[in-house]
Amino acid sequence: MSLLSNTSVLLGKELRTEFRSRELLTTTIVFILMVVVLFSFTFDPTTAESRRFGGGLLWLAFLFAASLMLQPCFLREQNNDTLSSLRLAISDPFAIFLAKLVANTLFLMLTELLMLPVFAVLYNVPILPTFHWLLLVLFLGSLGISVAGTALSAISAQARMRELLLPLLLLPILTPVLVASAEVTVGLLDRDPVMQWKGIGFLAVFDLVFLTALWMFGEYLLEE
Amino acid sequence: MKNLNSVFAAYIIGWGVFFLFYVSIAKRTSDLRTEIERLKNSVTRK
Amino acid sequence: MGKRVLLGALAILLVIAAAYGSFYIAPEERTMGVVQRIFYFHVGSAWAGMDAFLVCFICNLLYIWKREQKYDWLGVAAAEVGLVLTTVVLITGPIWAKPAWGIYWTWDARLTSTFVLWLLYVSYLLLRTLVEEPDRRALLSSLFGVFAFIDVPLVFGAIRWWRTQHPAPVIMGGPGSGLDPTMNKVFFFSVFAMHVLTAFLLVERYGLEKMKSDVDVLQREAEAL
Numbered sequence: 001m002s003l004l005s006n007t008s009v010l011l012g013k014e015l016r017t018e019f020r021s022r023e024l025l026t027t028t029i030v031f032i033l034m035v036v037v038l039f040s041f042t043f044d045p046t047t048a049e050s051r052r053f054g055g056g057l058l059w060l061a062f063l064f065a066a067s068l069m070l071q072p073c074f075l076r077e078q079n080n081d082t083l084s085s086l087r088l089a090i091s092d093p094f095a096i097f098l099a100k101l102v103a104n105t106l107f108l109m110l111t112e113l114l115m116l117p118v119f120a121v122l123y124n125v126p127i128l129p130t131f132h133w134l135l136l137v138l139f140l141g142s143l144g145i146s147v148a149g150t151a152l153s154a155i156s157a158q159a160r161m162r163e164l165l166l167p168l169l170l171l172p173i174l175t176p177v178l179v180a181s182a183e184v185t186v187g188l189l190d191r192d193p194v195m196q197w198k199g200i201g202f203l204a205v206f207d208l209v210f211l212t213a214l215w216m217f218g219e220y221l222l223e224e
Numbered sequence: 225m226k227n228l229n230s231v232f233a234a235y236i237i238g239w240g241v242f243f244l245f246y247v248s249i250a251k252r253t254s255d256l257r258t259e260i261e262r263l264k265n266s267v268t269r270k
Numbered sequence: 271m272g273k274r275v276l277l278g279a280l281a282i283l284l285v286i287a288a289a290y291g292s293f294y295i296a297p298e299e300r301t302m303g304v305v306q307r308i309f310y311f312h313v314g315s316a317w318a319g320m321d322a323f324l325v326c327f328i329c330n331l332l333y334i335w336k337r338e339q340k341y342d343w344l345g346v347a348a349a350e351v352g353l354v355l356t357t358v359v360l361i362t363g364p365i366w367a368k369p370a371w372g373i374y375w376t377w378d379a380r381l382t383s384t385f386v387l388w389l390l391y392v393s394y395l396l397l398r399t400l401v402e403e404p405d406r407r408a409l410l411s412s413l414f415g416v417f418a419f420i421d422v423p424l425v426f427g428a429i430r431w432w433r434t435q436h437p438a439p440v441i442m443g444g445p446g447s448g449l450d451p452t453m454n455k456v457f458f459f460s461v462f463a464m465h466v467l468t469a470f471l472l473v474e475r476y477g478l479e480k481m482k483s484d485v486d487v488l489q490r491e492a493e494a495l
Contacts, residue, residue, distance in 0.1 A: 151417065155410050159400040168396060169414060172389040173421050176428035183432055196435075202428050213420055217413055220334055227305045227369045234308045234365040235289060238315065238358045242467065245354045249474045256481045263488040270495040 003098070006090050010099030017076075018107065028069045028111045035061040036119055050123040055185030058119055059141065059178055066108055066142075067167040070149040073100055074157035084224065093219040097150055101214075104146040105139075112138050130188040133195050137188070140203035141181035147210040148173050154221040176206050274473055281470040284463035288314070288456075296456040308366040314460035315358045316384065318468045322352030323391065323419060325472070330415035333408055339483060342408035345415060346398065347475035349391050351468055356388045379433040383426045390418040390425075404486070 018024055039057045043049060077083040090096060116134070120127045127134060149170055156166040184199035292310040299306035329345035332338075363381050364374040375381070397414055401407035449457065 148417070152414070155397070155414055158406060158410060159397060160402075161400055165397065165400055168393050172386055172393055173417060175386045176421070176424040179428040179432045183435060198431055202424070202431065206424055209420060209424065210417070213417060217334070217416065220409060220413055223409065227303060230305055230365050230369045231293075231307050234362040235311055237365070238311055238362055239285070241354060241358050241361070242471070245351075246471065246474065249471075249478050253474070253478050253481060256478070256485055259485055260481070260488060263485065263492055267488065267492050267495065270492075 003092055003095055006092060006095035007098045007102070010086075010090065010095060011102055014099055014103035015106070018103070024069060024072065025107060025111060028065050028107070029114055031068060032061045032065045032111060032115045033118065035064060036115065036122065040122065047124045050125050051189050051191065052186065054119070054123050054125050054189055055187075056182040058115075058185060059182045061115075062108070062112055062141070063145065063171065063174060063178055064167075065111065066145045066149055067170050069107065069111075070104060070146075070153045070170070071163060071166055073104065073150055073153040075153075075162065078157050083222065087222060087224075093222045094215050096222065097154075097214050097218045101143075101146045101150040104150055105143050108142040108146060109138055112142065125189050127189070130193045130195075133188050133193075134185065136200065137181055137184045137203070140200060140207060141177055144177040144181075144203055144206045144210065145174060147207060147214060148177075151210070151214050151218075151221060176202060180206070274470075274477075277466075277470045277473060281463075281467040284466050288460040288463035291456040291459055296453050297450055299453075302370050305366055305369045308362055310457055310460040312359060312362040312366060313457070314464035315355045315362070317461050318464035319352045319355030319359060319387075321465065322348045322355060322468055322472070323387070323422070326352060326391075326415055327419035330412035330419070333412045334416070337405075337409075339404075339408070340480075342404075342412065343479035343483070344472070344476050345408075345412065346395075347472050347479055349394050349415070350475055351471045353388065353391045353395065354471070355464070355468065356384060356391070359384055360388060379426075379430040382433075383429045386425050386429070387422060390421065394418060404483075 036057070039061070043053065074083070077086065086096060087093065116127055116138075119125065149166075152169045152173065153166055156162045156169060159165055180199040180202040184196050184203075187194045187196045187199075288310065292307050296307065296310065298304060326345050326348035329341045329348060333341035333345060360381070363384075367376055367381075368374050394411060394415055398407055398411045401410055
């Protein structure tokens with residue numbers, strides 16, 4: 001079977017598993033909401049400051065949420081001992097990773113899109129005029145988080161203290177994503193919105209580099 | 225030159241860090257060397 | 271054994287010579303005065319640190335490919351030595367910044383990126399402490415090491431771009447940018463001296479790691495009897 005068909009079969013499984021219980025999505029959304037509310041206590045969110053800090057705050061919230069949301073990615077397989085059967089059934093390990101990272105990107109974007117209007121209302125920030133560009137940033141940023149997160153989740157699942165280890169590994173690696181996404185988002189939420197294509201470029205390069213790395217080294221991540 | 229103190233501080237702290245690192249390696253190495261001797265003796269005795 | 275002592279002695283001599291050069295041979299810099307002399311030590315350590323991490327990266331790749339323990343030993347040695355060098359960079363940076371700019375820390379592009387670099391390799395070493403089985407530990411840390419190293423240019427690039435959007439004081443305007451020729455010579459000699467020191471520390475740390483493995487083997491032999 002080709003990479004595409006393998007991936008779509010596995011993707012279907014990932015989506016079905018999650019939408020059956022929806023526990024990952026609901027807990028992630030609530031977590032982001034809490035972070036967004038708590039942030040409001042740490043500085044005075046007058047409109048000018050919200051515009052300046054909003055983008056960064058939002059991505060920080062997404063990053064923290066993702067480092068929790070990505071935990072079960074491979075732990076689920078480990079707990080149910082499904083990884084070896086998965087590897088036997090699907091010859092290409094990259095298909096397993098591709099399915100998981102597409103699913104993770106979708107889940108992340110879903111929670112982000114649900115949170116965006118809430119954030120806009122709470123912090124008085126306009127998202128409609130530049131919504132299509134925001135969508136692009138959300139996609140590229142979430143993809144970056146998912147690619148790195150899925151790969152590192154495979155590593156942390158095989159170590160001790162995995163709940164603490166995943167954020168420890170993930171957050172330094174995702175620095176470029178945070179910097180670029182936050183910067184572009186701040187530009188888009190400004191009074192005179194500006195689209196910073198260099199930031200988009202960085203995100204695209206990050207996504208490409210880590211996708212390639214995952215493709216090259218994926219099979220070793222899944223070694224028994 | 226008051227700033228000369230900063231320069232000296234930087235060099236001394238920097239060298240200090242390297243020196244401490246080397247000392248920690250040397251100590252662990254010698255500890256392991258005694259451990260190896262001990263183990264070798266217990267193996268040959270058996 | 272004799273070669274290691276020789277390397278160590280050479281390293282110490284070169285480092286002292288470099289310091290002498292930094293203080294007595296290099297001319298004084300116009301704007302910052304004597305504080306600028308930290309530059310030779312600070313940047314020398316930074317470049318040596320990056321090369322140590324490069325060695326770590328190559329060892330990580332070689333381990334994934336060949337699965338020979340010696341690559342794992344050299345890899346962790348290089349990561350630790352690189353981390354020590356980077357720590358020195360992060361300590362000497364603020365010592366330079368305070369008299370030069372009045373503040374200990376400045377989120378300037380290079381220092382910020384170096385901090386992230388430091389965090390990446392701290393995570394690398396932490397990961398190693400959390401995996402007990404030696405082969406698995408070697409494989410997992412090699413894989414993370416590869417991801418970490420390919421991330422480094424992205425980190426430096428992204429932070430530098432971000433800094434061009436929000437300019438802030440720069441600790442130094444790039445090595446060799448308008449450096450007086452004597453300064454240049456002292457600088458490159460410093461870089462060379464730091465590299466020899468790095469090589470010496472690498473050899474010693476590698477020896478320790480190899481010895482740890484020998485102890486493990488002997489312990490298993492002793493228990494088997």
